[in-house]
Amino acid sequence: MSIVTPAYIQVEDDIRAILRKPGYDNGNIGPVLVRLAWHSAGTFSGLDGSGGSNGATMRFAPESTDPANAGLDIARAFLEPIKQKHPWISYADLWTLAGVVSLRHWADLAGQVESGCPVRSRVPPNGRLPDAALDATHLRAIFGRMGFTDRDIVALSGAHALGMCHTDRSGYDGVWTHYPNQFSNLLYKNLLEMTWVKRDWDDWDGPEQYMNVGDEQLMMLPTDMALIWDPEFKKYVEEYAANQDVFFKDFSCAFGRLLELGVTRDENIEGHEEGPRGAPQNEHQDAIQTVSIWENAKIFFRRIASIVFFC
Numbered sequence: 001m002s003i004v005t006p007a008y009i010q011v012e013d014d015i016r017a018i019l020r021k022p023g024y025d026n027g028n029i030g031p032v033l034v035r036l037a038w039h040s041a042g043t044f045s046g047l048d049g050s051g052g053s054n055g056a057t058m059r060f061a062p063e064s065t066d067p068a069n070a071g072l073d074i075a076r077a078f079l080e081p082i083k084q085k086h087p088w089i090s091y092a093d094l095w096t097l098a099g100v101v102s103l104r105h106w107a108d109l110a111g112q113v114e115s116g117c118p119v120r121s122r123v124p125p126n127g128r129l130p131d132a133a134l135d136a137t138h139l140r141a142i143f144g145r146m147g148f149t150d151r152d153i154v155a156l157s158g159a160h161a162l163g164m165c166h167t168d169r170s171g172y173d174g175v176w177t178h179y180p181n182q183f184s185n186l187l188y189k190n191l192l193e194m195t196w197v198k199r200d201w202d203d204w205d206g207p208e209q210y211m212n213v214g215d216e217q218l219m220m221l222p223t224d225m226a227l228i229w230d231p232e233f234k235k236y237v238e239e240y241a242a243n244q245d246v247f248f249k250d251f252s253c254a255f256g257r258l259l260e261l262g263v264t265r266d267e268n269i270e271g272h273e274e275g276p277r278g279a280p281q282n283e284h285q286d287a288i289q290t291v292s293i294w295e296n297a298k299i300f301f302r303r304i305a306s307i308v309f310f311c
Protein backbone atom coordinates (compact mmCIF):
# COMPACT_ATOMS: atom_id res chain seq x y z
CA MET A 1 0.00 0.00 0.00
CA SER A 2 1.51 3.28 -1.03
CA ILE A 3 0.25 6.56 0.25
CA VAL A 4 1.92 9.86 -0.45
CA THR A 5 -0.14 12.67 1.01
CA PRO A 6 0.59 16.37 0.43
CA ALA A 7 1.51 16.68 4.09
CA TYR A 8 4.02 13.88 3.71
CA ILE A 9 5.53 15.39 0.61
CA GLN A 10 6.03 18.64 2.51
CA VAL A 11 8.04 16.81 5.16
CA GLU A 12 10.15 15.16 2.48
CA ASP A 13 10.74 18.51 0.83
CA ASP A 14 11.80 20.02 4.13
CA ILE A 15 14.22 17.17 4.79
CA ARG A 16 15.67 17.50 1.32
CA ALA A 17 16.13 21.23 1.86
CA ILE A 18 18.40 20.76 4.87
CA LEU A 19 20.64 18.04 3.43
CA ARG A 20 23.28 20.34 2.06
CA LYS A 21 25.19 21.97 4.87
CA PRO A 22 28.35 23.80 3.93
CA GLY A 23 30.87 23.58 6.72
CA TYR A 24 29.51 20.32 8.13
CA ASP A 25 31.73 17.30 7.38
CA ASN A 26 31.67 16.89 3.61
CA GLY A 27 28.93 19.47 3.14
CA ASN A 28 25.99 17.12 3.61
CA ILE A 29 24.15 15.82 6.66
CA GLY A 30 22.70 12.84 4.76
CA PRO A 31 25.15 10.23 6.11
CA VAL A 32 24.45 11.02 9.74
CA LEU A 33 20.71 10.87 9.02
CA VAL A 34 21.17 7.40 7.48
CA ARG A 35 23.06 6.38 10.63
CA LEU A 36 20.24 7.78 12.78
CA ALA A 37 17.63 5.73 10.90
CA TRP A 38 19.74 2.58 11.19
CA HIS A 39 20.53 2.96 14.89
CA SER A 40 16.90 3.75 15.63
CA ALA A 41 15.79 0.48 13.98
CA GLY A 42 18.86 -1.59 14.84
CA THR A 43 17.99 -2.15 18.50
CA PHE A 44 15.29 -4.62 17.52
CA SER A 45 15.46 -8.05 19.10
CA GLY A 46 13.71 -10.90 17.40
CA LEU A 47 13.82 -12.77 20.72
CA ASP A 48 11.14 -10.68 22.41
CA GLY A 49 10.11 -8.15 19.78
CA SER A 50 11.50 -5.23 21.78
CA GLY A 51 13.48 -2.35 20.31
CA GLY A 52 13.21 -1.03 16.77
CA SER A 53 12.20 2.44 15.69
CA ASN A 54 8.72 2.43 17.23
CA GLY A 55 8.36 5.18 19.77
CA ALA A 56 11.69 6.78 18.82
CA THR A 57 13.09 5.53 22.10
CA MET A 58 16.52 6.98 21.35
CA ARG A 59 15.14 10.15 22.91
CA PHE A 60 15.32 8.46 26.30
CA ALA A 61 18.06 7.07 28.53
CA PRO A 62 19.74 4.66 28.42
CA GLU A 63 19.44 4.62 24.61
CA SER A 64 20.11 8.36 24.29
CA THR A 65 23.35 8.00 26.22
CA ASP A 66 24.48 4.72 24.65
CA PRO A 67 28.07 5.39 23.47
CA ALA A 68 27.14 3.60 20.23
CA ASN A 69 24.77 6.50 19.53
CA ALA A 70 27.35 9.23 20.12
CA GLY A 71 26.80 12.09 17.71
CA LEU A 72 23.24 11.14 16.82
CA ASP A 73 21.98 13.95 19.04
CA ILE A 74 23.36 16.18 16.29
CA ALA A 75 21.30 14.33 13.67
CA ARG A 76 18.19 14.57 15.84
CA ALA A 77 18.79 18.30 16.36
CA PHE A 78 19.01 18.81 12.58
CA LEU A 79 15.54 17.30 12.27
CA GLU A 80 13.93 19.02 15.24
CA PRO A 81 12.80 22.16 13.35
CA ILE A 82 11.02 19.86 10.86
CA LYS A 83 9.30 18.04 13.71
CA GLN A 84 8.20 21.41 15.14
CA LYS A 85 6.89 22.48 11.74
CA HIS A 86 5.03 19.20 11.20
CA PRO A 87 3.98 18.07 14.67
CA TRP A 88 1.67 15.39 13.25
CA ILE A 89 4.58 13.23 12.12
CA SER A 90 6.11 11.00 14.77
CA TYR A 91 9.78 11.18 15.56
CA ALA A 92 10.15 7.54 14.56
CA ASP A 93 8.78 8.17 11.11
CA LEU A 94 10.65 11.42 10.70
CA TRP A 95 13.98 9.73 11.44
CA THR A 96 13.18 6.80 9.16
CA LEU A 97 12.04 9.08 6.39
CA ALA A 98 15.10 11.29 6.79
CA GLY A 99 17.36 8.27 6.35
CA VAL A 100 15.63 7.26 3.17
CA VAL A 101 15.31 10.77 1.73
CA SER A 102 19.02 11.18 2.44
CA LEU A 103 19.75 8.16 0.31
CA ARG A 104 18.01 9.84 -2.52
CA HIS A 105 16.61 13.29 -3.02
CA TRP A 106 13.39 11.92 -4.20
CA ALA A 107 11.77 9.06 -2.36
CA ASP A 108 8.60 7.24 -3.09
CA LEU A 109 8.21 6.37 0.51
CA ALA A 110 5.35 7.29 2.71
CA GLY A 111 4.78 6.11 6.17
CA GLN A 112 3.74 7.24 9.52
CA VAL A 113 4.24 5.93 12.97
CA GLU A 114 2.41 8.02 15.48
CA SER A 115 3.03 6.91 18.98
CA GLY A 116 2.46 8.14 22.43
CA CYS A 117 5.32 8.61 24.84
CA PRO A 118 6.76 5.14 25.25
CA VAL A 119 6.92 3.68 28.69
CA ARG A 120 10.48 3.49 29.95
CA SER A 121 10.49 -0.27 29.96
CA ARG A 122 10.18 -0.20 26.19
CA VAL A 123 13.47 1.65 25.77
CA PRO A 124 15.94 -1.04 24.77
CA PRO A 125 19.05 -1.55 26.85
CA ASN A 126 22.49 -0.58 25.61
CA GLY A 127 24.64 -3.16 23.91
CA ARG A 128 22.35 -4.05 21.03
CA LEU A 129 24.23 -2.05 18.40
CA PRO A 130 27.47 -3.36 16.92
CA ASP A 131 30.85 -2.66 18.46
CA ALA A 132 33.25 -1.64 15.69
CA ALA A 133 36.23 -3.09 17.57
CA LEU A 134 34.92 -6.65 17.33
CA ASP A 135 34.80 -9.42 14.74
CA ALA A 136 32.66 -11.56 12.46
CA THR A 137 31.24 -13.59 15.35
CA HIS A 138 30.01 -10.39 16.97
CA LEU A 139 28.46 -9.15 13.72
CA ARG A 140 26.59 -12.43 13.31
CA ALA A 141 25.32 -12.23 16.88
CA ILE A 142 24.14 -8.61 16.55
CA PHE A 143 22.56 -8.91 13.13
CA GLY A 144 21.33 -12.44 13.70
CA ARG A 145 19.24 -11.08 16.57
CA MET A 146 17.52 -8.89 13.99
CA GLY A 147 17.04 -11.81 11.61
CA PHE A 148 19.76 -10.96 9.13
CA THR A 149 21.95 -13.43 7.23
CA ASP A 150 25.64 -13.18 6.30
CA ARG A 151 24.63 -11.79 2.93
CA ASP A 152 22.45 -9.13 4.58
CA ILE A 153 25.26 -8.16 6.95
CA VAL A 154 27.68 -7.58 4.11
CA ALA A 155 25.06 -5.67 2.09
CA LEU A 156 24.11 -3.40 5.00
CA SER A 157 27.75 -2.72 5.81
CA GLY A 158 28.08 -1.22 2.33
CA ALA A 159 26.43 1.90 3.77
CA HIS A 160 29.91 2.83 4.96
CA ALA A 161 30.54 4.06 1.45
CA LEU A 162 28.80 7.12 2.91
CA GLY A 163 29.97 9.58 5.50
CA MET A 164 32.81 9.40 7.97
CA CYS A 165 34.00 8.64 11.47
CA HIS A 166 34.51 11.39 14.03
CA THR A 167 37.00 11.20 16.88
CA ASP A 168 34.63 13.11 19.16
CA ARG A 169 31.79 10.61 18.53
CA SER A 170 33.02 7.06 18.06
CA GLY A 171 36.73 7.73 18.56
CA TYR A 172 37.47 6.55 15.00
CA ASP A 173 38.70 8.92 12.36
CA GLY A 174 38.31 9.33 8.62
CA VAL A 175 36.33 8.36 5.54
CA TRP A 176 35.87 4.95 3.93
CA THR A 177 35.91 6.18 0.33
CA HIS A 178 37.11 9.21 -1.57
CA TYR A 179 33.45 10.01 -2.38
CA PRO A 180 31.64 10.04 0.97
CA ASN A 181 28.58 11.76 -0.48
CA GLN A 182 27.90 9.06 -3.05
CA PHE A 183 26.24 5.74 -2.52
CA SER A 184 28.12 3.04 -4.40
CA ASN A 185 29.86 -0.32 -4.03
CA LEU A 186 33.17 1.42 -3.40
CA LEU A 187 33.50 0.10 0.15
CA TYR A 188 33.84 -3.42 -1.24
CA LYS A 189 36.19 -2.40 -4.02
CA ASN A 190 38.39 -0.54 -1.58
CA LEU A 191 38.43 -3.48 0.81
CA LEU A 192 39.60 -5.83 -1.94
CA GLU A 193 41.78 -3.63 -4.07
CA MET A 194 43.70 -1.71 -1.45
CA THR A 195 46.17 -2.92 1.13
CA TRP A 196 45.10 -2.16 4.67
CA VAL A 197 47.40 -1.77 7.62
CA LYS A 198 46.77 -0.94 11.23
CA ARG A 199 46.99 2.78 11.85
CA ASP A 200 50.15 3.16 13.79
CA TRP A 201 51.12 6.72 13.40
CA ASP A 202 52.88 8.57 16.13
CA ASP A 203 49.97 10.97 16.34
CA TRP A 204 47.29 8.28 16.73
CA ASP A 205 46.25 7.07 20.13
CA GLY A 206 42.67 6.22 19.17
CA PRO A 207 41.09 2.78 18.82
CA GLU A 208 42.45 0.18 16.39
CA GLN A 209 41.56 1.11 12.84
CA TYR A 210 43.03 0.44 9.42
CA MET A 211 44.46 2.79 6.80
CA ASN A 212 45.09 2.24 3.10
CA VAL A 213 48.68 1.86 2.04
CA GLY A 214 49.36 4.64 -0.44
CA ASP A 215 47.70 7.96 0.19
CA GLU A 216 46.54 6.87 3.67
CA GLN A 217 43.42 8.97 3.23
CA LEU A 218 40.96 6.15 3.86
CA MET A 219 40.07 4.03 6.86
CA MET A 220 38.35 0.81 7.82
CA LEU A 221 36.92 -0.27 11.15
CA PRO A 222 37.86 -3.70 12.51
CA THR A 223 34.29 -4.81 11.70
CA ASP A 224 34.76 -3.63 8.11
CA MET A 225 37.96 -5.66 7.91
CA ALA A 226 36.04 -8.66 9.23
CA LEU A 227 34.13 -8.60 5.94
CA ILE A 228 37.26 -9.73 4.10
CA TRP A 229 38.86 -11.71 6.92
CA ASP A 230 35.86 -14.01 7.22
CA PRO A 231 35.67 -16.30 4.15
CA GLU A 232 31.86 -16.46 4.17
CA PHE A 233 31.53 -12.69 4.31
CA LYS A 234 34.30 -12.24 1.72
CA LYS A 235 32.30 -14.15 -0.92
CA TYR A 236 29.65 -11.44 -0.79
CA VAL A 237 32.21 -8.62 -0.71
CA GLU A 238 33.59 -10.03 -3.96
CA GLU A 239 30.14 -10.34 -5.48
CA TYR A 240 29.16 -6.76 -4.59
CA ALA A 241 32.53 -5.34 -5.69
CA ALA A 242 31.99 -6.97 -9.09
CA ASN A 243 28.35 -6.01 -9.47
CA GLN A 244 26.96 -2.77 -8.10
CA ASP A 245 23.43 -3.57 -9.28
CA VAL A 246 23.33 -6.71 -7.17
CA PHE A 247 24.59 -4.70 -4.21
CA PHE A 248 21.88 -2.05 -4.65
CA LYS A 249 19.20 -4.71 -4.92
CA ASP A 250 20.38 -6.57 -1.83
CA PHE A 251 20.95 -3.37 0.14
CA SER A 252 17.46 -2.15 -0.67
CA CYS A 253 15.91 -5.37 0.59
CA ALA A 254 17.99 -5.51 3.75
CA PHE A 255 17.68 -1.80 4.58
CA GLY A 256 13.94 -1.89 3.99
CA ARG A 257 13.61 -4.84 6.36
CA LEU A 258 15.79 -3.07 8.91
CA LEU A 259 13.58 0.02 8.90
CA GLU A 260 10.51 -2.10 9.49
CA LEU A 261 11.83 -4.05 12.46
CA GLY A 262 9.40 -3.92 15.34
CA VAL A 263 7.11 -1.44 13.61
CA THR A 264 3.43 -2.01 14.24
CA ARG A 265 1.27 -1.00 11.35
CA ASP A 266 -2.29 0.09 10.87
CA GLU A 267 -3.21 1.14 7.39
CA ASN A 268 -6.49 2.75 8.30
CA ILE A 269 -6.32 6.21 6.73
CA GLU A 270 -9.98 7.20 6.76
CA GLY A 271 -10.58 10.79 7.78
CA HIS A 272 -6.99 11.93 8.25
CA GLU A 273 -5.75 14.38 5.72
CA GLU A 274 -2.04 14.07 6.57
CA GLY A 275 -2.06 10.34 6.20
CA PRO A 276 -2.84 7.24 8.17
CA ARG A 277 -3.95 7.22 11.76
CA GLY A 278 -4.52 3.98 13.53
CA ALA A 279 -6.35 2.68 16.48
CA PRO A 280 -4.67 2.76 19.88
CA GLN A 281 -2.47 -0.26 20.40
CA ASN A 282 -2.51 -0.27 24.15
CA GLU A 283 -2.82 2.09 27.09
CA HIS A 284 0.74 3.33 26.73
CA GLN A 285 0.84 3.90 23.02
CA ASP A 286 -2.15 5.95 21.98
CA ALA A 287 -1.72 5.22 18.31
CA ILE A 288 0.83 3.37 16.28
CA GLN A 289 0.47 3.11 12.61
CA THR A 290 2.46 3.22 9.50
CA VAL A 291 1.91 2.71 5.85
CA SER A 292 4.10 -0.06 4.67
CA ILE A 293 7.46 1.64 4.77
CA TRP A 294 8.99 -1.59 3.63
CA GLU A 295 6.70 -1.94 0.63
CA ASN A 296 7.42 1.63 -0.36
CA ALA A 297 11.12 1.28 0.30
CA LYS A 298 11.23 -1.69 -2.04
CA ILE A 299 9.63 0.36 -4.80
CA PHE A 300 11.90 3.27 -4.04
CA PHE A 301 15.11 1.30 -4.06
CA ARG A 302 14.13 -0.58 -7.19
CA ARG A 303 14.24 2.77 -8.94
CA ILE A 304 17.83 3.32 -8.02
CA ALA A 305 19.93 2.96 -11.10
CA SER A 306 23.09 4.97 -11.18
CA ILE A 307 23.62 6.54 -7.85
CA VAL A 308 24.88 9.97 -6.99
CA PHE A 309 22.55 10.68 -4.14
CA PHE A 310 23.79 13.80 -2.52
CA CYS A 311 24.65 15.98 -5.50
Ligand code: HEM
Binds near residue numbers: 157
Ligand atom coordinates in the same frame (compact mmCIF):
# COMPACT_ATOMS: atom_id res chain seq x y z
C1 HEM B 1 28.30 -3.65 10.71
C2 HEM B 1 28.33 -3.05 11.89
C3 HEM B 1 28.53 -1.57 11.99
C4 HEM B 1 29.41 -0.94 12.79
C5 HEM B 1 30.36 -1.60 13.79
C6 HEM B 1 29.31 0.47 12.52
C7 HEM B 1 30.07 1.43 13.14
C8 HEM B 1 30.11 2.77 12.74
C9 HEM B 1 30.98 3.75 13.32
C10 HEM B 1 31.98 3.52 14.45
C11 HEM B 1 30.74 4.91 12.67
C12 HEM B 1 31.42 6.26 12.90
C13 HEM B 1 30.50 7.17 13.75
C14 HEM B 1 31.13 8.54 13.95
O1 HEM B 1 32.23 8.59 14.49
O2 HEM B 1 30.52 9.54 13.55
C15 HEM B 1 29.74 4.66 11.67
C16 HEM B 1 29.26 5.59 10.78
C17 HEM B 1 28.28 5.35 9.85
N1 HEM B 1 27.55 4.19 9.73
FE1 HEM B 1 27.96 2.42 10.62
N2 HEM B 1 28.34 0.67 11.58
C18 HEM B 1 27.82 -0.55 11.23
C19 HEM B 1 26.80 -0.77 10.33
C20 HEM B 1 26.13 0.22 9.64
C21 HEM B 1 24.91 0.02 8.90
C22 HEM B 1 24.13 -1.29 8.84
C23 HEM B 1 24.58 1.22 8.35
C24 HEM B 1 23.40 1.60 7.49
C25 HEM B 1 22.72 0.72 6.77
C26 HEM B 1 25.61 2.17 8.73
C27 HEM B 1 25.66 3.47 8.32
C28 HEM B 1 26.63 4.37 8.74
C29 HEM B 1 26.80 5.71 8.16
C30 HEM B 1 26.03 6.30 6.98
C31 HEM B 1 27.84 6.31 8.87
C32 HEM B 1 28.44 7.70 8.64
C33 HEM B 1 27.81 8.69 9.61
C34 HEM B 1 28.35 10.09 9.47
O3 HEM B 1 28.98 10.42 8.46
O4 HEM B 1 28.12 10.89 10.38
N3 HEM B 1 26.50 1.53 9.54
N4 HEM B 1 29.37 3.35 11.74
